[in-house]
Each structure stands twice: as C-alpha cells, then as structure tokens.
Amino acid sequence: MRHIMVLNAKGGCGKSTLATNIASYFANEGATVALADYDPQRSSLDWLDRRPENRPTIHAVAGFEGGLRHCPRNADFVVIDAPARSHGKELTDLVRHAETILVPVLPSTIDMQATTVFLDELRNVGKIDRKQAKFGLVANRVRDNTLIFDDLDEYLTKARAPYIAALREAQNYVRAYTRGLGIFELPEYLAWPDWDEWEPLTAWLRSKRSQP
Numbered sequence: 364m365r366h367i368m369v370l371n372a373k374g375g376c377g378k379s380t381l382a383t384n385i386a387s388y389f390a391n392e393g394a395t396v397a398l399a400d401y402d403p404q405r406s407s408l409d410w411l412d413r414r415p416e417n418r419p420t421i422h423a424v425a426g427f428e429g430g431l432r433h434c435p436r437n438a439d440f441v442v443i444d445a446p447a448r449s450h451g452k453e454l455t456d457l458v459r460h461a462e463t464i465l466v467p468v469l470p471s472t473i474d475m476q477a478t479t480v481f482l483d484e485l486r487n488v489g490k491i492d493r494k495q496a497k498f499g500l501v502a503n504r505v506r507d508n509t510l511i512f513d514d515l516d517e518y519l520t521k522a523r524a525p526y527i528a529a530l531r532e533a534q535n536y537v538r539a540y541t542r543g544l545g546i547f548e549l550p551e552y553l554a555w556p557d558w559d560e561w562e563p564l565t566a567w568l569r570s571k572r573s574q575p
C-alpha cells in the first residue's frame with residue numbers, strides 16, 4: 364500500500380486539486396485507490412460525491428474524523444489531501460501516514476515565502492530527516508512567459524528538494540473538479556497539454572525515486 368500525501372501549510376496552493384487528480388489517475392490505471400481527506404473543509408470528499416458512477420471507483424475516507432481506520436485494506440494507493448496550516452505536532456502526525464509527499468507551490472511571492480518557512484519545518488520532521496519519507500515540489504497554476512513564473516522556476520530549482528513538475532493554470536482543473544473527474548478523464552483534444560505536464564509527475568510517483 365502506497366501513501367501519497369499532498370501537503371503545504373499554505374492555503375489555496377492546489378493540494379485538493381492535485382490529490383483528486385492523482386487519485387483518478389491511479390484509478391484509471393486499474394489500481395484500487397482510496398482518497399483520504401484530512402481537511403474538514405472536505406474538498407476531496409465533495410469531489411467524490413460529484414463523481415459519476417460509471418468512472419473507476421475511488422474509496423472515500425474521512426481522515427479528519429477517523430484517520431485511516433476506515434481505509435480499505437486492499438488499497439494499492441491511499442492519496443491523502445492534507446489541510447492548510449498544518450504545523451508542529453499536527454504536521455508530525457500527518458507525515459507519519461505517508462511515504463511520499465508532494466508540495467504544490469503557486470507563482471506568488473507570498474506563497475514562495477510561506478513555502479520556505481514550511482519546507483524548513485518539514486525537513487525537521489523526524490520521518491523526513493531520517494529519510495523514511497520523500498518529498499517533491501510541484502509548481503501549480505503557472506503561466507508561461509510571466510516574470511513570476513521565472514521566479515518560481517528558479518526558486519524551485521534551487522530548493523534542496525526535487526522539482527518534479529510545473530502545471531499550468533487551466534480551466535480544465537476547475538471543470539474536472541465540478542464534474543467529479545480528473546483531467547485524465549477529460550477529452551484528449553481539451554486536456555492533452557495537461558496530460559503532457561503530468562507525465563513527469565506520474566513517472567516520479569511510479570518510480571523508486573519517490574519512495575524511501
């Protein structure tokens with residue numbers, strides 16, 4: 364059972380968007396997938412409520428209530444959507460559940476600044492420090508040919524952690540969420556640019572590089 368967590372103390376950076384898309388990606392690959400929402404805001408569980416019945420099943424786990432107690436034992440992948448503002452003991456407890464952590468970051472000075480503080484805290488969590496969990500960085504909502512994307516690109520390249528992928532700002536993510544789908548479940552003529560951008564991310568998640 365693989366546990367993949369999407370985590371950043373900064374709010375609104377795309378944790379739920381990444382979590383729902385990762386879950387639908389692996390479900391469409393034929394894996395047994397659970398999506399554990401640790402945020403009482405319930406964005407991932409709301410997305411599952413919207414999910415059409417004819418799409419590959421993803422098991423809902425209300426992590427904010429009972430942790431992973433109700434997670435199906437046969438799950439190949441447990442994708443965990445973490446809440447914003449996770450610090451201190453709460454952060455340590457969350458990280459305990461994951462071997463792989465993805466940290467989305469927006470092209471914004473406020474977000475880069477907040478992420479610097481967060482990454483310092485994350486590196487000091489015992490499990491990360493002992494290399495029992497791996498984390499990687501994802502640029503999210505980027506717009507090509509903007510100065511702030513150049514800044515984010517440089518920031519993530521210099522960060523002492525693997526920079527896995529850059530995902531563009533696209534209405535596809537908003538449309539897909541509304542319909543309970545992932546971008547992999549949208550028509551190819553609409554979503555192919557996003558599929559291309561996800562390739563390094565899914566390759567990393569499937570590889571040993573993302574595992575302790």
Ligand SMILES: Nc1ncnc2c1ncn2[C@@H]1O[C@H](COP(=O)(O)OP(=O)(O)OP(=O)(O)O)[C@@H](O)[C@H]1O
Pocket residue numbers: 373374375376377378379380381402404406445446447503504505530531532533534536537540
């Ligand atoms: N690549 C993207 N392109 C366009 N919109 C996006 C993208 N990623 C996220 N969004 C939108 O940005 C908003 C915040 O995303 P999301 O809810 O996934 O962030 P979050 O980190 O889970 O937020 P919170 O900290 O509140 O849980 C949402 O409206 C979402 O639809």
Ligand SMILES: [Mg+2]
Pocket residue numbers: 378379380402404406444445
């Ligand atoms: Mg969220």
